[in-house]
Amino acid sequence: LASYPAISSPFTEERHQLKIGFAQVGTESGWRLAHTNSVMAAAKEEGFELLYENADQSQAKQVEAIRKFIQARVDIIVFSPVVKTGWDQVLQEAKQAGIPVILSDREVKTEDDSLWTSYIGSDFVEEGRRAARWLLQELGSRGRKVQIVELQGTEGSDPAAGRKQGFEEVIGNDFNFQLIESLKGDFTLESGRALMSEALQRRGGDIQVVYAHNDDMALGAMQAIERFGLQPGKDIVIISIDATKTALKALATGKLNFVVECNPLLGPQLMKAVKDHKEGKELPMKIITSEGVFTQDSAKRELQSREY
Ligand code: AHR
Numbered sequence: 001l002a003s004y005p006a007i008s009s010p011f012t013e014e015r016h017q018l019k020i021g022f023a024q025v026g027t028e029s030g031w032r033l034a035h036t037n038s039v040m041a042a043a044k045e046e047g048f049e050l051l052y053e054n055a056d057q058s059q060a061k062q063v064e065a066i067r068k069f070i071q072a073r074v075d076i077i078v079f080s081p082v083v084k085t086g087w088d089q090v091l092q093e094a095k096q097a098g099i100p101v102i103l104s105d106r107e108v109k110t111e112d113d114s115l116w117t118s119y120i121g122s123d124f125v126e127e128g129r130r131a132a133r134w135l136l137q138e139l140g141s142r143g144r145k146v147q148i149v150e151l152q153g154t155e156g157s158d159p160a161a162g163r164k165q166g167f168e169e170v171i172g173n174d175f176n177f178q179l180i181e182s183l184k185g186d187f188t189l190e191s192g193r194a195l196m197s198e199a200l201q202r203r204g205g206d207i208q209v210v211y212a213h214n215d216d217m218a219l220g221a222m223q224a225i226e227r228f229g230l231q232p233g234k235d236i237v238i239i240s241i242d243a244t245k246t247a248l249k250a251l252a253t254g255k256l257n258f259v260v261e262c263n264p265l266l267g268p269q270l271m272k273a274v275k276d277h278k279e280g281k282e283l284p285m286k287i288i289t290s291e292g293v294f295t296q297d298s299a300k301r302e303l304q305s306r307e308y
Pocket of ligand 1: 106
C-alpha cells in the first residue's frame with residue numbers, strides 16, 4: 001500500500017572515495033521520501049558511492065539488504081531500522097566483517113551496544129511530549145472530558161514507541177484527557193484513513209482529538225473525518241508529527257491543528273559522521289537533530305521556505 005514510488009540509486013556506476021550501503025525502511029511516507037533524497041543528495045555531494053536498498057517496511061528484507069552490503073564489502077552501512085529489536089545476529093555479522101554501522105533516524109535495541117557506532121536522528125519521546133503539551137495548553141482547564149484516538153505508527157518501531165510514551169506521560173497529568181482508542185497503523189495515509197473511519201463508525205461524534213504518529217496518517221484521518229460528514233480541525237482536533245509541506249498546507253487552512261516537527265534532512269550530518277569516523281574521530285553515541293513545532297499561524301510562514 002506504499003503511496004510513494006520506489007527510488008533506485010543513481011550512485012552505482014563508479015567507485016569513489018567511499019562505498020556506503022544504505023538500508024532504508026521503505027517508501028511509506030512523505031517524510032521517508034525526503035529522508036531518502038537527503039541521504040542520496042549528501043552522498044553525491046561528497047562524491048561517495050551509495051548502494052540503496054528499500055525494505056518496503058519488512059524486517060526480513062532489511063536483514064537481506066544488510067547481508068548484501070556485507071558481501072559487497074561496503075565501507076560503512078547506514079541503516080534506518082523498521083523495528084527496534086531483532087538485529088543482533090546481522091549486526092554481529094557486519095561487525096565480524098569489520099563494517100561499521102550508523103543508525104539514521106531510528107534506534108535499535110541490541111544486547112551489545114558496540115554493534116552500532118552512532119545514532120543520528122530525533123528524540124521521539126520528546127516529540128510525543130510536545131504534542132501533548134500543546135493539547136493540555138489548548139484544551140486543558142475546561143473541566144470537560146477530552147476523548148482521544150491515537151493512530152500509532154508501525155508496531156515495534158522506535159518512533160511509534162517513543163511518541164506513544166512521551167504523549168501518555170504528559171496527558172497523564174490531567175485526568176480529563178482519556179485515550180479511548182490506540183490503533184495500530186503503519187505510517188501510511190491508507191492506514192490512517194482506514195483506522196479513523198472504523199473509529200468513527202464505532203464512536204460517532206464522541207471523539208474530540210486525533211493524535212497521529214505522522215503526517216500521512218493524520219492526512220488519512222482528515223479524509224475519513226470529511227467523508228463521515230464532520231469538519232477536521234473544527235469538530236475534531238488533529239495533532240500530527242513530521243511537518244511535511246502537505247501537512248503544513250492542511251494546517252495553514254485549518255484542517256489540522258498542531259504539527260510537531262521531525263526533521264528528515266539528515267543527509268549532511270550523516271555524511272559528516274561518515275567522514276569523521278573514517279578519519280578516526282570518535283562519534284557521539286547520539287546526535288539529536290533540533291526541531292520545532294507549528295501552529296496554524298506559524299505554518300503559513302514556514303510554507304514559503306519548506307523544501308519537502
Ligand atoms: O522514523 C520517522 C518516521 O517514519 C516519520 O515520522 C514517518 O513519517 C516515517 O515513516
